[in-house]
Amino acid sequence: MKNTGVPLYHPISLNRDYLAGKMLEKFGVVHPKPWRDFSMERRVQVREAFLSAIQSLEESLAAGSPAFLLDHAGWAQARFAALRFPPDFAVSFFRIFKTVLLVELPQDHRKAAGTFAGKAVSAMRSTAGGKGTSPDTRSDLSPAARSLLKALLAGDRDRGMAVIDKALAADTPVREIYTGIFRPVLRETGRLWQQDKATIAQEHYVSSEIRRMMDQLHDRIAAAGGTIRRQKKVVASCAGEELHDIGIRMVADFFEMDGWDVYCTGANIPAKSIISAVKDQQPMVLTLSITMPSRLPDLHYLIRSLRADKDTAQVKIIVGGFPFSILPDLWKKVGADAVAFEAEDTVATANRLTEG
Numbered sequence: 001m002k003n004t005g006v007p008l009y010h011p012i013s014l015n016r017d018y019l020a021g022k023m024l025e026k027f028g029v030v031h032p033k034p035w036r037d038f039s040m041e042r043r044v045q046v047r048e049a050f051l052s053a054i055q056s057l058e059e060s061l062a063a064g065s066p067a068f069l070l071d072h073a074g075w076a077q078a079r080f081a082a083l084r085f086p087p088d089f090a091v092s093f094f095r096i097f098k099t100v101l102l103v104e105l106p107q108d109h110r111k112a113a114g115t116f117a118g119k120a121v122s123a124m125r126s127t128a129g130g131k132g133t134s135p136d137t138r139s140d141l142s143p144a145a146r147s148l149l150k151a152l153l154a155g156d157r158d159r160g161m162a163v164i165d166k167a168l169a170a171d172t173p174v175r176e177i178y179t180g181i182f183r184p185v186l187r188e189t190g191r192l193w194q195q196d197k198a199t200i201a202q203e204h205y206v207s208s209e210i211r212r213m214m215d216q217l218h219d220r221i222a223a224a225g226g227t228i229r230r231q232k233k234v235v236a237s238c239a240g241e242e243l244h245d246i247g248i249r250m251v252a253d254f255f256e257m258d259g260w261d262v263y264c265t266g267a268n269i270p271a272k273s274i275i276s277a278v279k280d281q282q283p284m285v286l287t288l289s290i291t292m293p294s295r296l297p298d299l300h301y302l303i304r305s306l307r308a309d310k311d312t313a314q315v316k317i318i319v320g321g322f323p324f325s326i327l328p329d330l331w332k333k334v335g336a337d338a339v340a341f342e343a344e345d346t347v348a349t350a351n352r353l354t355e356g
Contacts, residue, residue, distance in 0.1 A: 007064050007333065008333055008334075008335070009062050009063055009296065009300050009330070009333040009334050010062055011058075011062050011296075011297040011300060011301075012058045012059075012061040012062045012109070013058065014054055014057070014058055014105070014109075016051050016054045016055065017051075018104075019050070019054050019100060019101070019104055019105075020047055020050040020051045020054060022100045022103075022104055023050045023096055023097060023100045024043075024046065024047055024050065026096045026099060026100055027046065027092075027093075027096050030092070030096060031092065034086070045083065046093075049076060049079075049080075049093065050093075050097065052072065052076070053069070053072060053073075053076065053093075053094075053097055055293075055294050056068045056069045056071070056072035056293060057069050057101075057113060057116065057117070059293040059294065059296055059323075060116050061109055061112055061113060061116075062296065062297075063296075063327055063330060063333055064112075065327055066115070066116040066119045066120070067326045067327045068293045068323070068326060068327070069116045069117070069119075069120055070116075070119060070120055070123055071326045072293075073090075073094060073120040073123055073124060074123065074127075075194065076090065076093070077090040077124055077127060078194055078195070079194055079196075080093070082194065082195045082196035082197075083196055090124045091121065091124045091125055094117060094120045094121045094124055095121055097117055097120070098114060098117035098118055098120075098121060101113045101114060101117055102114045141184050141185070141188060142180055142181065142184070144163055144166070144167055144180070144181050145180065145181045145184045145185050145188075147163045148160050148163045148164070148181055148185050149185045149188055149189065149206070151163065152185070152189075152202075152205065152206045152209050152210075153189075153192075153198060153202055153206065155202075155205060157209060160209055160213075161213065161216075163181070164177065164181070164213055164217075167181065168220075174217055174220050174221055174253075174257070175254065175257060175344070177217070178214075178250055178253070178254075178343065179342075179343075179344070182210050182213070182214070182250070183250070183342075185206065185210065186206070186207065186210060186246065189202070189203050189206045189207075190203065207244075207246060210246065211245075211246055211249070214246070214249060214250070214253065218253070221253050221256055221257055222256065229259045230258065230259040230260055230351075231261075232259075232260050232261065232284050232285070232350075232354060233260065233261040233262075233263065233281060233282070233283040233284060233285075234252075234255050234260050234261070234262055234263070234283050234284070234285045234286070234287060234350060235263045235264075235265065235274070235277050235278055235281055235283045235285075235286045235287070236248050236249075236251050236252040236255065236262060236263070236264040236265070236286075236287045236289075237264070237265040237266070237269055237274050237277070237286070237287070237288060237289070238265075238266065238267040238268065238269065238288070238289050238290065239271075239274075239288045239289070239290050239295055239298045239299040239302050240268075240269075240270075240271065240290075240295055240297075240298020240299065240301075240302065241268055241295070241298060242267055242268065242289065242290050242291060242292075242295050242298070243267050243268055244267065244291045245266045245267035245289075247289050247291065247320070247321065247343075248264065248266070248267075248287065248289040249264060249266065250343045251287055251289065251320070251343045251346050251347075252264035253343070254343035254344055254346065254347050255287075255346075255347055255350070258347045258351075260347075260350075263277060263281045263283065265277055271298070271301060271302045271305055274286075274302060275302075275305055275306060275309065275312060278306065278311075278312045278315055279309075279311050279312060283315060284315070284316060284350075284353075284354045285315065285316045285317075285318060285350045285353065285354060286306070286315050286316070286317050286318070287317075287318045287319075287320065287340075287346055287350070288302065288303075288317065288318070288319050288320070288336075289319075289320050289321045290319075290321040290322075290323060291321050291322055292322065292323065293323045293326070295321075295323075296323060296330075296334070299319065299334055300334050300335075303317060303334055303335045303336060304335065307335060316337045316338075316350070316353045316354065317335075317336045317337050317338075318336065318337065318338045318339065318340055318346055318349055318350060318353070319331050319334065319336040319338075319339050320339060320340050320341060320346060324339045324341070325341060337353060338353060
């Protein structure tokens with residue numbers, strides 16, 4: 001790994017099931033009446049919330065920063081409000097979370113975990129009304145984006161495709177369809193799910209249909225990249241067991257529109273297969289995407305493996321995805337060469353890294 005002067009990422013694995021069980025026990029002791037009144041579905045939701053919080057804590061400990069836990073706490077608070085938990089539930093939840101950690105964690109993690117959890121409690125208490133805030137996904141949708149979202153949430157594939165056909169008929173460039181329609185619709189769908197205004201099935205349907213529309217636009221993308229050839233190759237992939245591949249496929253399409261030779265592996269690719277692809281394709285750049293902090297161990301392992309192999313050590317690695325917006329220097333901690341947050345920025349960064 002490169003010496004960047006930034007503390008490196010060190011994966012942490014806690015016994016989530018054990019800790020979540022202890023947290024549920026503690027909740028029942030501290031709040032016996034609410035716990036008795038909770039339905040089985042409610043109890044399962046609380047357990048899953050503890051498991052998710054523990055996973056976010058792992059990533060905060062691994063990165064040496066409370067950022068991941070604090071981001072998750074804000075998300076969880078908004079989610080609790082959407083699911084109509086009591087107004088003070090989030091504060092109580094993270095107090096119990098902290099109390100159990102200070103008793104059950106190994107001594108080498110206890111102090112940092114207690115500090116991070118204490119910051120989460122303070123953040124919950126400082127949020128007026130206990131409603132939390134959504135991640136930065138709210139956006140002002142264009143008329144076309146709003147029409148597409150409405151159609152897809154209703155399960156109307158034909159009406160959704162008609163929106164894109166209309167944009168194409170008006171000579172809207174494919175890249176503007178991506179940035180001005182597809183991207184905002186995906187973000188808004190995620191926000192609606194968090195607020196319990198869209199189901200998981202709807203969220204998956206919207207993603208699936210946009211992915212299908214992207215496939216249908218690919219001939220236009222290939223034509224857009226035909227006027228300039230950069231004699232540069234990029235491998236684009238998700239890291240490890242990451243299942244969300246729309247983002248990396250958008251990145252791949254933008255590279256193709258910029259004249260790059262693109263080798264896109266998509267989602268859920270084992271590290272050894274990505275390493276083999278880099279050896280076989282010999283790209284100048286490798287772009288890696290993850291959507292959740294829980295995928296960081298896979299990404300970290302992959303980059304370490306690439307750097308340790310003389311045949312792949314020199315490839316320029318650009319990382320992207322939501323976790324890197326939470327912690328600005330995370331890309332340095334995992335050993336990448338750069339970070340980019342949107343497809344067009346990734347291409348610009350790759351061109352900068354390969355100048356000359």
